[in-house]
Amino acid sequence: MRRNQHAGGERSDGARLRILTDDEIREIHLSTLEVLEQTGVWVEDEEARTTFAAGGAVVDGVTGVVRLPPYLVEEALRSAPSRVVLAARDSKNDLVLEPGRVGFTNFGEGIQVVDPYTGELRPSTVADFVNAARVADALDSVDVFEKAISVHDVPQETAVLYQAEACLANTSKHGFMGSGNGYLTKRLVEMAAAVAGGAEKLRARPLLTFITCPVSPLKLVRDCCEIIMESARAGAAVNILSMAMAGGSSPVTLAGTLVTHNAEVLSGLTLAQLTRKGAKVIYGSSTTAIDLRLASASVGSPECALISGAVAQLARFYLLPSWVAGA
16 A cells, blocks of 8 residues: 655655645635535536435526535535545555645546557557556556546447456556446446455445546536446545636636636535545546637646645645646
């Protein structure tokens, strides 16, 4: 089991980037509670709306908007675990996520590769995915494997199943998978259970963490809801990862974008806890600013770094493990 070095602790060999003050973090939290209570989030999935209503949320049956009272969100935060163990096929690669520890993964999800033999830029395949998994498995600096590329030489409706097979068979590390929807999440759990030696062994040592993204601004679409709920039922962690773009799908100010981002993640976390109290949630972010020249996400920008640092602070405030993307 791996416990990586602390970052930002009271040690002479640490470094710390403090984007927000304690007062600013509290302001973002309180603003988020106000947005969730007054504006709410649009929830597409009927089962999720029913789950929210049973937990005490106010659900508009016509518009699909769910408004969350502050006590409900804060109760959910208290029941989400602060420590998550990402189990691996080889237990020496188990990774502990707990306050102050930092780990690394590969980036995802590429849609093309440069062929290592011909130099051709082409769509990625299952064979490329296998190679990426093996490379990640061999690199000590890569703690867990995120599906690095999508595959285009199989039916796209079931491509995630091929990717999971390649992941489970070619890396001894924990895997992060964007599972697509609830049905495919169930199938991935069954595949992982076959590798783990049964459903109970998998529940004790989940080999996969699922990734899902709310749609900014303030939408939990059906697939997102299904993945959150199925992950909670299976005992697997879910990485709820907002991909808001400041100036595009969220306010142009970084503070406003952080509130939008926070509301999306916390609404998903609340759904997970209402589905199964104690469900494991990772506070995720691929939020950045929009590049107005290209109408695309500026992933390598200073704004992305500032947002990622602020997100890590918010996750620490909530005692949650975090996952931030960027370059």
